[in-house]
Amino acid sequence: MELTPAEYQCNPVGMIHGGLACTALDSATTCAIRTTLPAQTELTTLEIKVEFRPWYKVETGNMRCEGRVIHAGNRTATADGRLTDSKGVLYAHGVVTCLILRPGSGEIKIAAKEAPEFSAGAALKAAAAGKAVPAKPKAKKTAVKPKKK
Numbered sequence: 001m002e003l004t005p006a007e008y009q010c011n012p013v014g015m016i017h018g019g020l021a022c023t024a025l026d027s028a029t030t031c032a033i034r035t036t037l038p039a040q041t042e043l044t045t046l047e048i049k050v051e052f053r054p055w056y057k058v059e060t061g062n063m064r065c066e067g068r069v070i071h072a073g074n075r076t077a078t079a080d081g082r083l084t085d086s087k088g089v090l091y092a093h094g095v096v097t098c099l100i101l102r103p104g105s106g107e108i109k110i111a112a113k114e115a116p117e118f119s120a121g122a123a124l125k126a127a128a129a130g131k132a133v134p135a136k137p138k139a140k141k142t143a144v145k146p147k148k149k
Contacts, residue, residue: 032067050094
């Protein structure tokens with residue numbers, strides 16, 4: 001995929017915000033993984049690790065982000081990606097792990113239902129590991145008695 005950084009994507013010091021690189025790497029790598037999956041199969045990002053190289057500015061111009069599948073398993077897949085400028089200078093690279101959601105599996109619904117107070121990320125990781133996250137017990141409310149002096 002290709003993108004052109006714009007001024008509105010700058011952080012307060014005038015550099016392009018790292019979120020742009022993360023989004024581009026996530027998109028490119030999940031698209032690469034998607035090419036290995038049958039139709040009607042969904043996926044979602046479980047984890048992303050990005051390393052930033054030199055800072056880039058609006059003046060950097062057109063950038064290209066490419067993803068490459070490292071491993072495509074039955075439940076998870078991993079891909080790496082590179083964000084470069086038109087001269088091939090590397091600005092960011094990263095690795096993404098995705099949870100593969102097969103049609104009719106209901107994996108996310110089960111994990112989320114059994115652990116409603118956990119974050120969606122925890123539910124996804126539990127589903128990827130093939131286990132449900134137990135619900136936390138609710139804390140008992142107890143009255144606090146003031147100490148006598």
